[in-house]
Amino acid sequence: MSLKLALAATLGLVLATPALAQEIHIRDAYARAASPMASSGAAFMLIENIGDADDRLIGASSPVAQLVQLHTHREEGGVMKMVHVEDGVDLQAGEILVLQRGGDHVMLMGLSEPFEQGKEISLTLIFEKSGEITINVPVDLDRKPGKNGH
Numbered sequence: 149m150s151l152k153l154a155l156a157a158t159l160g161l162v163l164a165t166p167a168l169a170q171e172i173h174i175r176d177a178y179a180r181a182a183s184p185m186a187s188s189g190a191a192f193m194l195i196e197n198i199g200d201a202d203d204r205l206i207g208a209s210s211p212v213a214q215l216v217q218l219h220t221h222r223e224e225g226g227v228m229k230m231v232h233v234e235d236g237v238d239l240q241a242g243e244i245l246v247l248q249r250g251g252d253h254v255m256l257m258g259l260s261e262p263f264e265q266g267k268e269i270s271l272t273l274i275f276e277k278s279g280e281i282t283i284n285v286p287v288d289l290d291r292k293p294g295k296n297g298h
């Protein structure tokens with residue numbers, strides 16, 4: 149076998165090894181809308197990667213919204229704008245991703261049911277390596293910004 153072929157075979161073996169199981173912890177999640185009448189809302193939470201490998205939050209879905217996107221706020225010309233993060237958000241090993249008001253968040257558009265105080269919505273987060281994680285998120289319309297407490 150030529151050196152080139154041997155190298156290719158070795159690389160092939162490495163690539164075929166399954167990724168290590170990811171461990172993702174999600175806590176302090178809540179969802180809110182501007183009012184119970186609003187057609188869109190957002191979800192906020194802390195996502196901790198307690199595994200040994202880097203991961204990436206690449207999308208989300210929910211049965212209560214027609215469209216769910218990862219959003220962030222970016223300054224453009226002195227104005228804070230909400231933008232769709234199509235490539236997802238990095239979540240390195242040992243890192244905590246903070247989804248909070250004025251920053252990264254999960255945007256839920258085209259709500260099929262109103263966000264009423266105390267109600268829980270189902271939200272599925274999609275990670276590049278860990279796959280899908282579904283959580284129940286309580287609606288909290290009274291929560292003030294910046295009170296994540298961590």
Ligand SMILES: [Cu+2]
Nearest residue numbers: 219230253255
């Ligand atoms: Cu948004």
